[in-house]
């Protein structure tokens with residue numbers, strides 16, 4: 001008998017013997033802190049978008065690796081929104097969590113907040129969704145454990161990410177890619 005925690009993998013239609021232990025997203029949680037130094041700023045003295053993107057990619061990839069315990073690569077970055085600027089001297093808090101898992105890929109949601117240490121003002125500055133693909137030792141996509149969302153919030157994030165994946169696939173199809 002298959003233990004309760006073992007779930008049919010999304011691939012099971014093709015290969016019904018594939019079962020992997022379902023996981024929840026808690027183990028993928030990442031909290032990363034940076035500081036905006038002069039070398040991180042642009043011509044108007046706010047943080048340069050590319051620097052924030054790099055922090056987002058690092059936090060997202062650590063989250064994906066924590067989830068699946070494998071090497072991962074960034075496959076795509078969707079819905080990057082630069083909501084507010086951050087300034088020299090601000091502390092930057094970056095949070096990442098796996099929202100959704102398919103067969104070899106997973107979506108990670110990343111949220112970035114700035115913190116002015118002198119005024120204690122916090123601001124949500126960036127949000128993004130990234131897709132990472134797990135690779136095996138031959139650098140080929142490899143199966144990862146299915147995600148079993150537990151809380152209402154996790155279920156909502158899972159559903160929304162599933163919709164974004166559908167949109168991504170439909171868009172690729174429409175564009176013939």
Ligand SMILES: CC(C)(COP(=O)(O)OP(=O)(O)OC[C@H]1O[C@@H](n2cnc3c(N)ncnc32)[C@H](O)[C@@H]1OP(=O)(O)O)[C@@H](O)C(=O)NCCC(=O)NCCS
Nearest residue numbers: 072073074075076101102103104105106131133140141168
């Ligand atoms: C990402 C990559 C491994 C996918 O390889 P591939 O041979 O196209 O793989 P497949 O077509 O078998 O797809 C594998 C998975 O990747 C997903 N995928 C592929 N391209 C994707 C894209 N552009 N966006 C989101 N997901 C993508 C597929 O949906 C599939 O997911 P699933 O198994 O969960 O259903 C490959 O395109 C690659 O190596 N890209 C370069 C990655 C890189 O260098 N990143 C920057 C540095 S980390």
